[in-house]
Amino acid sequence: MTITDEDCLRETLAFNEQFEAAAASRPARGRAPDAATLAYLRRNRLAGDTPPVRLPQGRDRVVEGGVKVRIFAPERVDGVYLHIHGGGWAFGSADGQDERLWRLAEQARLAVVSVDYRLAPEHPFPAGPDDCEAAARWLVEHAAAEFGSERLMIGGESAGAHLSMLTLLRLRDRHGVTGAFRAAHLLFGPYDLSMTPSQRRFGARRLLSNTDSLQGGYELFTPGLSEEQRRDPEISPLYANLNGMPPARIVVGTEDPLLDDSLFLAARWQAAGAPVRLGIVAGAMHGFTLFPLTVTERELRRQQDFLASA
Numbered sequence: 001m002t003i004t005d006e007d008c009l010r011e012t013l014a015f016n017e018q019f020e021a022a023a024a025s026r027p028a029r030g031r032a033p034d035a036a037t038l039a040y041l042r043r044n045r046l047a048g049d050t051p052p053v054r055l056p057q058g059r060d061r062v063v064e065g066g067v068k069v070r071i072f073a074p075e076r077v078d079g080v081y082l083h084i085h086g087g088g089w090a091f092g093s094a095d096g097q098d099e100r101l102w103r104l105a106e107q108a109r110l111a112v113v114s115v116d117y118r119l120a121p122e123h124p125f126p127a128g129p130d131d132c133e134a135a136a137r138w139l140v141e142h143a144a145a146e147f148g149s150e151r152l153m154i155g156g157e158s159a160g161a162h163l164s165m166l167t168l169l170r171l172r173d174r175h176g177v178t179g180a181f182r183a184a185h186l187l188f189g190p191y192d193l194s195m196t197p198s199q200r201r202f203g204a205r206r207l208l209s210n211t212d213s214l215q216g217g218y219e220l221f222t223p224g225l226s227e228e229q230r231r232d233p234e235i236s237p238l239y240a241n242l243n244g245m246p247p248a249r250i251v252v253g254t255e256d257p258l259l260d261d262s263l264f265l266a267a268r269w270q271a272a273g274a275p276v277r278l279g280i281v282a283g284a285m286h287g288f289t290l291f292p293l294t295v296t297e298r299e300l301r302r303q304q305d306f307l308a309s310a
Helices: 006-023 035-044 098-108 127-147 159-175 197-201 211-221 259-271 294-309
Strands: 002-004 059-063 067-072 079-084 110-115 152-157 181-187 248-255 276-285
Touching (some): 006 294, 059 127, 067 098, 067 127, 079 098, 079 294, 098 294, 127 159, 152 159, 159 181, 181 294, 197 211, 197 259, 259 276
Parallel strands (some): 079 110, 152 181, 181 248, 248 276
Antiparallel strands (some): 059 067, 067 110
16 A cells, blocks of 8 residues: 655645635536536536537447447557546546547557447436447457457546446456456556445545435435445445456555545455555545646556556
């Protein structure tokens, strides 16, 4: 375990304070966002007050199974990164981070394939995981022909990190596929949808995510299920057998309600015998990589270095 970025802790905490103050003037998302809030967050794809930039380098495509993906392929490709976006399983999109994904593609020499999986509440569990599984299987079978490389990696942010985990487990358990993905990069994911202690204790602080909004996301994604039912390893990967998982880098901030999820998952990953790096970012809140911060730039470089080396 490494706690990073303590040298810029003051800047990070000051940003958190400003964010929380601004959030206090907006309606709380609560456990069940209304139609207007849902439409607003989907329009802006978690990028802020305006829709994000769509770059011409991105190419939209439908792969086997009818799954939509967005592809960024630089001139030189040394590997392929299956990216799964965040957004509480109900927001976000494959074209919500074009600038960052293209930067990663160019600098790490990766073809980036971002999955535009179906969203809750219209498409609750297992629709989103099914789409990510289908995209991963397509890459396992066609990456060499499509991109000239069989070096596959997977990862995502928040709900995308959770879906990345489910995808690796489904490949292993349903299709006998292990080793196809050489690395997993998991940013501040929820891995126990029955709620870890840090999720329950975080309370009502308005730092992008809190106890109520997490509970609401789980209810949208897995409607009608009890806490005990959400402990099913097919829903909460913290409870799964982690044998055969690839090397991983797991990242979370100290001010994130999902802190315990990453701490616990890293311990179980290591106990299963797979290499794991746990990065804890001092003062960082949930989703900190969405914002213009010193720690964000550092984290993007660390992600790039990890994936390029994998």
